[in-house]
Amino acid sequence: MLFSPFRGGVHPDGFKELTSQKPILQAPIPEQLFIPLRQHAGNDALPIVSAGEKVLKGQLLARGGSGLSAPVHAPTSGHIREIKPVTAAHPSGMECNAIILIADGDDSPIERAPFMEDPFGMPPEVLSKKIADAGIVGMGGASFPAAVKIVAASKHRIETILINGGECEPYLTADDLLMRERAEKIVLGARLIRYTASARKISIAIEDNKKEAISAMQEACKSFDYISVVVVPSRYPMGSAKQMIQAVTGQEVPAGGRSSDVGVLMHNVATAYAIAECLTEHRPLISRIVTISGGAVACPQNVEALIGTPVGELIQCCGGTTEEPSRLLLGGPMMGQIISTDHVPLIKGVAGVLALKSKEIPSPSASPCIRCGRCVSACPMGLVPLEMANHSRQQDFEGAIDYGLSDCILCGSCAYVCPSHIPLVHYFQYAKDKISEQKSSQRHMDYVRGLSESKRIRLEKEASEKAAAKAAKASKRREKKTPLKVVED
């Protein structure tokens, strides 16, 4: 493609060759699994099992909580040791509740309904309910419950189902390998999403640095005329929804809008694969393919691992580390989360675990902004990162919003090109959090004002009712007295 598919963007070194030429390795079942109750955007799942209980592979462990949530299932058979907090896959390093499962090694599955012959014969509502019950969330990183996304999108007119095989983050090759080895099932999943959301066509977008994946996917979808494989140039952040939609359809998602506003529903290839497994084999989301890579890993490779496996054990099954890693990351180096310990369990939305050497980490010392404007040309959203950071530093969040903070996708392109190594994304995360804190304290204020108002009304009503009852009693007494007098007369 000669013309630029979207503005800005960067070309970080890929390091994909570390893992891209090795097949997917099946990780062994670990002795203990730590299954966090929150592996999705939204509220914690609610456990329905108790300590000591025996569970089978695929059994429901916790149902979706109130509001936005997703259920979690047992990745293998065994018994529940306890439910206690473990280190969360979260930048704070805080803990979240997790179900601890001791595997018995039998891996005996719960009885499933027979293989579904024709899911296309079922009503779409039944399919989206099944997707929700299988605990499927967006596996590209956002972890948004997939069924919620499909149901919300099907209320709009959806023209295109966009299957995201961009995988623009350096190091990560999990989607690449999945497309190469299991193309058929991804296509089946995409067709099921198309059917459920009643969309017209499917576009599978793949970056041009994944030649083998492109030919595998083309082969898998050649008998369907409504599916096309779109080759997009390799440029970070191609895998981001707004950029990919622009690259594939030429349409720009409006500021503050969603993909469905331009008639697109986007899902990651791994999510499409999970949906196919769920709707044909009744398999809940209990494992995923994850890239274990980085300079400190002895034998970097993609592994298919059970959800809840500590990432340290995943690194062990890739030969362990050759040196003490300087940094552990969940996800890619551009947007991934730094974790402080390798006891963090693998969760549904994590596509990569990176153990990086000190050489692979940029220098942390920041110097003042020289206003070179490189961040402005790198920003794929067309924002002004240097001004956004300046205003955020001075706690002028309104000013930061004026320069486009709300449209920032936190992709890190600006920080990547910054010659002064200013932690731009950190500023934006700080500012976004501060703004949401202000909003939530405003909501709290409105809520308590309503509460105190309703208490006042209630007390007044009670008082007037009391007075009325007293008056009624008094008049009754008078009535009683009057007839007596009549009798006396």
Add this chain to the structure above:
Amino acid sequence: MISAILILTTMGLILGAALGYAAKLFHVEGDPLVDEVTQLMPGTQCGQCGFAGCTPAAEAIVSGSASVTCCPPGGKQLAETLSEKLNVSIDLDAMSDEVLYAHIDAGQCTGCTRCFKVCPTDAIVGANKQIHVVMSDACTGCKACEKACPENCIAMQPALETLDTWHWPKPMSA
């Protein structure tokens, strides 16, 4: 006698009309700014600011005799909104970020029901001789329950930080 009645009636009519006219002429508008500020206040009438309720506090804030930071349940957020609205400068960094919420020590609670009767936002649930519990998302930290508790088992504590309330700290340098 008739003349007396006539004189008094006329006087009454004239004075009544004069009073009515004076009331119109010298009518004092309620300061709309006070109403606006009252709308922003928590409305719990907790009295922690030292005034009898939210409206007197709003009047004092507008007239400048009270600081915009005087409302503990409103906290930093309210102070910021008010300082913008009234165009006064305040040192926000001096205000603590910490919001305190009431917490009942279940071991000492006798279920006397006194605390939830005084709670302006109905944030405490309980029944006679049952342990009471504070629903922290409805609590404003007004301390009314702390004063009402005969067992001294209510303490004001900062909210526990959770994954939902954790926020990115400000970057250190540059």
